[in-house]
Amino acid sequence: MSNILIIDDEKAIRKTLSEILSYEGYKLDEASDGEEGLKKVKEKEYDVILCDIKMPKMDGIEFLEKAREAVPDVPIIMISGHGTIETAVEAVKKGAYDYISKPPDLNRLLITIRNAMDKTTLVTETKVLKRKVSKVQEIVGSSTPIHKIKETIEKVAPTEARILVTGENGVGKELVARWVHEKSNRADSPLVEVNCAAIPSELIESELFGHEKGSFTSAVKQRIGKFEQANGGTLFLDEIGDMSLTAQAKVLRALQEGKITRVGGDKDISVDVRVIAATNKDLLKEVDEKNFRLDLYHRLSVIIIHVPSLNERKDDIPLLVDKFLIDICGDYGIAKKAIEENAILALQQHDWTGNIRELRNVVERLIILSGKTISKDDVENYVLPRSR
Numbered sequence: 001m002s003n004i005l006i007i008d009d010e011k012a013i014r015k016t017l018s019e020i021l022s023y024e025g026y027k028l029d030e031a032s033d034g035e036e037g038l039k040k041v042k043e044k045e046y047d048v049i050l051c052d053i054k055m056p057k058m059d060g061i062e063f064l065e066k067a068r069e070a071v072p073d074v075p076i077i078m079i080s081g082h083g084t085i086e087t088a089v090e091a092v093k094k095g096a097y098d099y100i101s102k103p104p105d106l107n108r109l110l111i112t113i114r115n116a117m118d119k120t121t122l123v124t125e126t127k128v129l130k131r132k133v134s135k136v137q138e139i140v141g142s143s144t145p146i147h148k149i150k151e152t153i154e155k156v157a158p159t160e161a162r163i164l165v166t167g168e169n170g171v172g173k174e175l176v177a178r179w180v181h182e183k184s185n186r187a188d189s190p191l192v193e194v195n196c197a198a199i200p201s202e203l204i205e206s207e208l209f210g211h212e213k214g215s216f217t218s219a220v221k222q223r224i225g226k227f228e229q230a231n232g233g234t235l236f237l238d239e240i241g242d243m244s245l246t247a248q249a250k251v252l253r254a255l256q257e258g259k260i261t262r263v264g265g266d267k268d269i270s271v272d273v274r275v276i277a278a279t280n281k282d283l284l285k286e287v288d289e290k291n292f293r294l295d296l297y298h299r300l301s302v303i304i305i306h307v308p309s310l311n312e313r314k315d316d317i318p319l320l321v322d323k324f325l326i327d328i329c330g331d332y333g334i335a336k337k338a339i340e341e342n343a344i345l346a347l348q349q350h351d352w353t354g355n356i357r358e359l360r361n362v363v364e365r366l367i368i369l370s371g372k373t374i375s376k377d378d379v380e381n382y383v384l385p386r387s388r
Helices: 011-023 034-043 060-070 085-093 106-133 144-156 173-182 201-209 245-257 283-288 294-300 314-332 341-348 355-369 376-382
Strands: 003-007 027-031 048-052 076-080 098-101 163-166 191-195 234-238 274-279 303-306
Touching: 003 011, 003 034, 011 027, 011 106, 027 034, 034 048, 034 060, 048 060, 048 106, 060 076, 060 085, 076 085, 076 106, 085 098, 098 106, 144 173, 144 303, 163 173, 173 191, 173 234, 173 274, 201 245, 245 294, 283 294, 314 341, 314 355, 341 376, 355 376
Parallel strands: 003 027, 003 048, 048 076, 076 098, 163 274, 163 303, 191 234, 234 274
Antiparallel strands: none
C-alpha cells in the first residue's frame, strides 16, 4: 500500500483529501505546515507528497527545496488556491512533479498521483538497470592492502601474465579478476567465468572444453566449451582448487600448447586465452596431499594477488557501508539511509567470517529493519550475537 503525505495549513482541506485518498486505498499522513512536513519526510518514507504553497512557518516552495535535498526521488505535487502561472512555473523549476489549483479536480488529482508513482517505479528500475549493465564495480577501500592490490592490477593487467587470486570466500576475488580483464588489452573481448566448485567433476571437462555430439548419453548436440567461448579474451577459473586431477591435466595442456580437444573428439582446436584462476584453498598444501598438480600451480601463479579478509582491513568498513547504502537504497527506490558513527564502530568490532559478502547482507538487513537512521541499537539487535 502506497504512503502519501498531505501538507496543508487548512484542516478542512487535509481532511477532505485524506478521506478521498483513503477510499482509493492509500495510507495517509498529515502535516499542518512545511516544518512539520519536512520532519515527517526525514522520519518516514513516502511514495508521493501533496503540498500547499501558502503556509505559515515554512511555505511550500521552501519545503520543496529542502525536501528535494532530503528525498530527491519522491514526487512532490504542489496544490494552491492562490497560484498563478508564474508560481506553477517556479514550483516545477524547483523540482515539483506537477502543480494543481484548488479546489483540485478529483479525477486529475488521482491521475497525477498514479502517474507520479509510475515515474517513481521507472526511476527505481532505471537505477537498477544502470547498475546491472555497468561494466565493473569499483574496488572500494583506502587501506594499505587494497592500495597494493590496485597498484598490482595496474602493472600486470596490460601484460599476458597468468594470475592466481587467493583469499577467503566472500573477499571479492572475482572483482579483482574483472578489473584485470577490464584494464587488459583484451577488454573488448569476452570475460568468461567458470565456478569449478559448482560443476560436478564428471561434467567439468565438458564445461571447459566442450563435447562432440554423441560423446556421451546426454550429448545430443555439439557443445562449445568455455575455453573456446573465451577465445581472444579472458577465462576466469574460480575455485580452481576444486577441479578434478583429470581436468587439471587438460587445463595444463591448454596452457602449455594453446590447444584443447573437445570431449569425444580427436581434433586439436587452437585457443588464445588468458587464464586468471582463484581459490580459497592453500594450493601448495593441496599439492602435498596429491589433490593438485604442482606443474599446473606453477603455470597459474606467474603473479599471485592475495585479497585480504575483511577482518584484516576493518578501516575500509565505513567506505564499504556507505557504498552499500547507496547501492541497496537505490535498488529499493528509497532515500539513502544515514548511519550513526557508533553504529559504524560496532560493525568494525564484528568478526566478519563471511567477509564483504556478509557485510553487504548485513547492510541490506539494517536498511530493511531500521528506521530512517541506522543506530548502534539496530546493529546490536540485527547483527551482533546477543549474550544470553
